[in-house]
Amino acid sequence: MTTAFESHDTTVTATTQGASRERLIFEHSRHGRRGYQLPPLDVPPQNINDLVPRSLRRDDIADEVEVSEVDVVRHFTRLSKLNVSIDAGLYPLGSCTMKHNPRINEEIARLPGFAMSHPLQPDHQVQGNLELMWTLEQTLKEIFGMPRVTLQPVAGAHGELTGILLIHKALAKSGNARKYILIPDSAHGTNPASAAFAGYELKELKSNSRGTLDLSLLAENVNEDCAALMLTVPNTLGVFETQIRQIADILHAKGAYLYCDGANLNAFVGIARPGDIGIDVIHSNLHKTFSTPHGGGGPGAGPVGVSKKLVPFLPTPMVERREDGTFYLDFSHPDSIGRMRAFHGNFSVLVRALTYIRSMGPAGLRRIAQIAVLNANYIRARLKDAYHLPYDAPSLHEVVFSDKKQSAHDVHTLDIAKRLMDYGFHPPTIYFPLIVPGALMIEPTESEPKEELDAFCEAMIAIARECEERPELVRSAPHTTPVRRLDEARAARQLVLRWKP
Amino acid sequence: MTPEDSRYAKSHEYVHVEGDVGTVGITDYAQKELGDVVFVELPQVGSQLEAADEFGNIESVKAVSELFSPVSGEVVEINEKLADKPELVNTDPYGDGWMIKIRLSDPSEMDGLMTADDYEDYVQAESGK
């Protein structure tokens, strides 16, 4: 179904050098082109049939590409010009914490001593790596206020699954794994998915009119069948559960656990510690709070901190230090839930995170939360007249507006998001959390300067005015992007998921 | 607007009976809520269903929903056209957008379903919430 591309492209500009005309790499292929060179074979070749019999061999990979290095560099450079990025400007995506990705992290991660080490080398050959992992664990222990942290999970969702499996095993060990997990209706979709994956049923708790947890509703639902509550702190409205200690007490009184989704750690790192407020398990997202780059959708890492009761069940191996200062991988955890993946996790992401934490230091870590919260509240103050604020509870590092005012002119969140692109900004998170119809969830992070925040607010205010005076302009946005208003229904009905010759 | 000669379930399926065979689909209200339908998963012909059993699911770009059988019986026919044109559910939910035909094993179950008027009241109450 591959359609011919438009040769008349109104969005070609001088500096994009035809990026939006760019085809797929397969369409660049020309017989005979080559994009690589290997040293010549330096051993006397044997008869290939003696090495890999014909019945096990394939023919040449039909339709695979033949392109030159020039074609590849040009192709991917042009593709890159079709993306926005945090390096180029604000990404106000709520709960994603799109902050600056320092390049020293990239340099350190690429040191050959790290990049070229192999995961199955014996401990004595990789003391540098083990020390790094041990040091990162100590640092995260201090940041979380918890006795141990596993570095194995490779993403937030992976960390969630780890945390729920830990809870399951701990409860099973004391005789009753219990049946269900409580999740607020404002939770991120990975929360219920992870709980179901771990074998639990889910019970959704309706938020109260302030957007926070209703304590009596919670108490009603915590009993001997409830394994845990999964709470995002602060929640997806950016609101901190002030009664967090009471929440923890209600759960602990019935032997249930308090799981914290640490996606919003940027709001209170260095200000308060999850372990001090009764949280039993927390996963963090190194690609959020700890600056490792998003890379277009990964890789990340999701270390999980646990309270004392859960330590015996942690995934193996853990890194330990001997009296003599050497390090080793410890596999001796008989009650462990097992491995969460092969090898040791996303090591090179861990390197970047530790580099960042060292660059910040104690005062810097605290300043992250202070300025992140300041920046978000500044946006809140500047936009609260133009946009409807569904919950007026004070918010920390992110703020959620709705499209209620603009709906009166038949303009909706999706349109506002698309119009924002014309002003040069990636849109905020839209339609999440689900408890706010038409949600616009805005998180600037601490790495945005005031002038960028002002430009963003001015754009949002201008769009609000356009919704009143020229709604059709907003409804038909975007106007200046390489492609606009994709037919998503068609994409799902007529599935074309690969190139075909 | 809501066909008088059908009966309705709380989960927004309808059943229209001729003889002992009921045609089942989703209502106009349901298709509007879902948005552009992109895929409908239907059971095998010959499947045995009890009332309120899940018989398939329906996907739109933004959501997916289970489909529940309003009545018990055996699936005697499924609407093959939906494989290529799932949008029929949006454009003609009571006609060409039908999903399965069931041979009713217990016609008295129809009495437990809502009439068109009851269903319209029900939808009013639901959407007012």
Next chain:
Amino acid sequence: MSNLPDPLDDRSAHRYIPNASEDIAAMLRVIGVDSIDRLFDTIPAEAKLDRLLDVPGPWSEVESRRWFRALAARNKTSFEHASFLGGGAYAHHQPACIDQLLLRAEFLTAYTPYQPEVSQGTLRSIFEYQSHQCLLTGLDVANASLYDGSTALCEGVLLAERVGKGRNKVVIAKSVHPQYTETVRTYVQNLGIEIVEVGWGKDGRIDTDALRAACNGAFAVAVQSPNFLGVIEDYDVINEIATAAGAAKVALIAEATSLGIVSPPGLHGFDIAVGEGQAWGVPTQFGGPFVGFMVVKDALKRHMPGRLVGETVDADGKRAYVLTLATREQHIRRGKATSNICTNQALIALAANMYLSLLGKKGLREVAEQCVQKTGYLRQKLREIAAVVMPFSGPVYNEFVVRTPAPSKQVLGYLEDHGILGGIPLDQFFPDHPNDFLVAVTELNTREQMDTYAAALSAAVARGRR
């Protein structure tokens, strides 16, 4: 009250946090509070720290470079040693332009492509990656990547279970990477799924009699080829046995460059191919980040976990790419999602796409042939050493098991003293194999390195006999 720094004091300004005293003061005025502390009033006072975190820093880049370089220098790696390490992570040539392109801001620092109008670069690249997977494996639909090979195997097993008509048993070859099988055990521990392992025969391939017996009532059979012992399995006989038992066939590929020469699972009736793309030029990085892949036949595409990029048109009729079938994913189906995966491994998939594009049809073949020939050469040299045995007779790609009369750690210790990272002891995975180790060869190993290896191994073995 305490020694906590005042954010308005510019001595605590930081190079990654632009706003300083001038900005902060102006912003506080607009917000209408007199200090940043007021913005944290919703955090209960007794929960707040009255001290700074006890962590080192802040370090300048000068200090960071010093400390981390010293750490890295304490490792022994394939940078300065001749390395023959495999076992699921392989050192292959990474063309220079890949890393440079990855560091482009628009790739490195972009977000997940939920807004397609401003993410066509990422979306097109993922569509290309999906396409490459299909060409390489001979199956129909690939996803945008999974975390790694081990979790891809988990997702493959879980997919087979979902369509497995109520069966709850899966057969996994014992010659699947043991850490991968461990991961599957962790994933299924509360889901009521039984794992049955089937061992290998003298040739190192799966024991087909045992497989035939174990398959009844299984929803899937999962095998790795080339397997953990390095041996290439016979897909046809496995396909026949599994199909007769009504079980889905899952092929796991841990050495992705093998697809350059080994006949792919899609041509032999397999339903699902999963694997690890690290060998496509991604550095070994002590185990991650890597990139998992999953490719399935067309009938299974709606059951696939992870992201999928599809082709469509935009409002002006232009070809464009978008995340599709998202209704299966966690952010919509929530508790009923096909998986909980959110972040994947987009940047590594991009690197793999670049590698596959640069090498292409001819290059993938040449890399694979060099691996095969160099492996053949090393094996020939080792056959000349009387006390050295290669216990498994099946055909191999670039990895094989070596057995000597001495414990493997002793032999490998000797090789290490002579600058060679000689192999991976098997006894950490199979305790009844104390004298066996796994040796891998890639196009980066030179004839000279292999000659030295053979000489050193010969000496190590001779030494052991004294």
